[in-house]
Amino acid sequence: MSVEAISLKAEVVTEIAEKFNNSHSAVVVEYRGLSVADVTVLRRELRAEGVEFKVYKNKLMQRAAEQVGYEALNDQLVGPNAIAFGNDDAVAPARILANFAKDHEALIIKAGVMEGKVLSSDEVKEISSLPGRDGMYSMLLAMMKEPVAKVARVINAVAENKPADGTVVETTEEAA
Incomplete structure (x- = not known):
């Protein structure tokens, strides 16, 4: 093997290592049996999610x-393997590949990497059921909003001189 070929391979190894280090997650899949059209659709779906x-x-x-x-x-x-690197959303590669594998049995999820840990195919499939970044943000906002809404209802009830459960309290003054 020539020195030039060895240096080209070393560059590719360095490129892959950098992608592992710089991505939030990575998923390894076997794509044997997928048509070119199927792989093109899959690439388009993955690219849309970064x-x-x-x-x-x-x-x-x-x-x-x-x-x-x-x-x-x-x-x-x-x-025959391919690898998907999640650069923006850590869950996106697992979610997209798992959804695609449901319709295309030829795509097999083999393993993954997330937060420095190597994951089995079952763990990758489990992670794929998590919501994406936008879904997580909306869940977080809903959780943060609820206590504030409760406080607002209590303050409003006190202002209207009602208990928080909605019953009306009558105030009467007794004459002496």
Whole structure:
């Protein structure tokens, strides 16, 4: 093998290692049996969510995984694999790939990486059921809004001289 070929492969390994380090999550899938049209649709869905979907040689992915401490991933890097890197939303790659796999049995989720931990395919599928970033934000806002709304109802009830349960309290003055 020439020096030039070795340096090109080293550059690819460095590129993959940087993607592992800079992404929020990564999911490895086997795509054997998908048509070109199916892969094109999948790439479009992933790109719309800020997910990068790449096909690398397994040996280069194995070397990059070893560089960043994800050696446990190497057992899954056999056969025709692709990897999806979640750059914006950590859940997006798992969610999109799991939804796509429901309709296309040829797509097999093999493993993933999130927050420095290598995940099994079952763990990736479990994570895929979580809402995305926007869904999480709306849930958080709803949780923050409810206590404020309760306080506002109590203050309003006191201002109207009513208990918080909505019953009216009559005030009478007794004459002496």
